[in-house]
Amino acid sequence: MPHVIAHGGGVWSIAVPIPDNPLGHTLVHLVDTGRGPVLIDTGWDDPASWDALNDGLAALGTSAAALHGVVVTHCHPDHHGLSGRVREASGAWIAMHAADAAVVRRTRAAEPGLWLDYLTDKLERAGAPEEHLAPLRAARSAGRSGGLPGLRPALPDREIAPGELLDLAGRRLRAVWTPGHTPGHVCLHLEEAHPARLPGHGRLFSGDHLLPEITPHIGLYEDPDDAAVTDPLGDYLESLERVARLGPAEVLPAHQHAFTGAPARVRELLAHHEARLTALLGLLERPLTPWQAAERMDWNRPWERIPHGSRNIAVSEAEAHLRRLVKLGRAEAVPGSGPAAYVAV
Ligand SMILES: [Zn+2]
Numbered sequence: 001m002p003h004v005i006a007h008g009g010g011v012w013s014i015a016v017p018i019p020d021n022p023l024g025h026t027l028v029h030l031v032d033t034g035r036g037p038v039l040i041d042t043g044w045d046d047p048a049s050w051d052a053l054n055d056g057l058a059a060l061g062t063s064a065a066a067l068h069g070v071v072v073t074h075c076h077p078d079h080h081g082l083s084g085r086v087r088e089a090s091g092a093w094i095a096m097h098a099a100d101a102a103v104v105r106r107t108r109a110a111e112p113g114l115w116l117d118y119l120t121d122k123l124e125r126a127g128a129p130e131e132h133l134a135p136l137r138a139a140r141s142a143g144r145s146g147g148l149p150g151l152r153p154a155l156p157d158r159e160i161a162p163g164e165l166l167d168l169a170g171r172r173l174r175a176v177w178t179p180g181h182t183p184g185h186v187c188l189h190l191e192e193a194h195p196a197r198l199p200g201h202g203r204l205f206s207g208d209h210l211l212p213e214i215t216p217h218i219g220l221y222e223d224p225d226d227a228a229v230t231d232p233l234g235d236y237l238e239s240l241e242r243v244a245r246l247g248p249a250e251v252l253p254a255h256q257h258a259f260t261g262a263p264a265r266v267r268e269l270l271a272h273h274e275a276r277l278t279a280l281l282g283l284l285e286r287p288l289t290p291w292q293a294a295e296r297m298d299w300n301r302p303w304e305r306i307p308h309g310s311r312n313i314a315v316s317e318a319e320a321h322l323r324r325l326v327k328l329g330r331a332e333a334v335p336g337s338g339p340a341a342y343v344a345v
């Protein structure tokens with residue numbers, strides 16, 4: 001039985017499984033328009049996920065072939081993975097924010113081993129010990145391409161312009177640029193009144209930006225060719241305030257479940273990151289590399305029990321928090337340190 005929920009007012013969600021992932025599934029949303037159904041996100045590119053999406057569409061009385069368009073909240077493979085198959089089946093357009101479309105273009109153009117080289121180099125500069133780097137070097141010399149999923153994600157053919165209404169017949173769906181989780185993440189604000197008249201302003205498709213029970217990963221924007229010093233955590237916190245100001249009556253996220261009370265959830269997340277920044281600042285009484293900071297920060301389990309791949313994610317999360325402290329003038333890089341160490345000022 002496909003896992004389909006009717007949210008009212010011509011909006012449904014289909015739970016599309018993500019293989020071998022604790023998140024479980026992506027909630028793909030279907031929005032009826034005057035020119036046919038439009039999807040918000042598509043799900044992971046896997047045969048079982050594709051079947052689940054098709055079963056869900058069939059349960060809603062439609063099919064992949066009938067889809068008019070795909071709006072992608074961000075470029076991650078659990079959201080954009082099946083966009084190419086949807087386009088093949090239907091000729092649907094695919095819309096994405098320019099900053100994430102650039103990530104897709106880069107991913108498609110990259111030689112497979114490049115990602116491993118980049119990851120190894122980045123971890124080395126973050127102060128990762130040799131025993132952490134050795135398996136990456138071994139994988140590279142064995143010719144494996146590393147963990148970059150979705151090497152040929154579909155190229156979007158429409159750009160989502162921040163602040164503008166999408167061209168959807170009979171609907172008012174406005175793009176809200178919410179960088180942080182990725183540089184081009186967007187939320188989609190369905191400005192029509194809530195179908196059950198819940199108090200607030202319409203509904204917000206929040207992608208990974210605002211989730212009811214978990215915090216999205218905030219790392220560094222991964223562009224090996226761009227030397228610009230970005231501040232993804234700063235972007236994220238600002239984007240959170242942006243969606244709180246919309247005051248949506250209900251949030252339809254891409255994972256977990258729909259929820260109300262967006263401004264309160266935003267306050268929780270702001271407080272969570274504030275507490276993490278304060279704790280990290282306390283650790284920086286003496287200089288620490290990003291790796292050493294990650295080892296000492298609080299995670300959902302002790303550092304010794306965090307597996308290799310998750311440590312990479314933890315280090316980029318630590319770096320995002322260090323960047324934020326530097327940007328706020330609360331910490332600085334120790335001159336001449338290599339790998340770079342940071343200390344409170
Ligand atoms: Zn994501």
Ligand SMILES: [Zn+2]
Pocket residue numbers: 076078079208254255
């Ligand atoms: Zn996701």
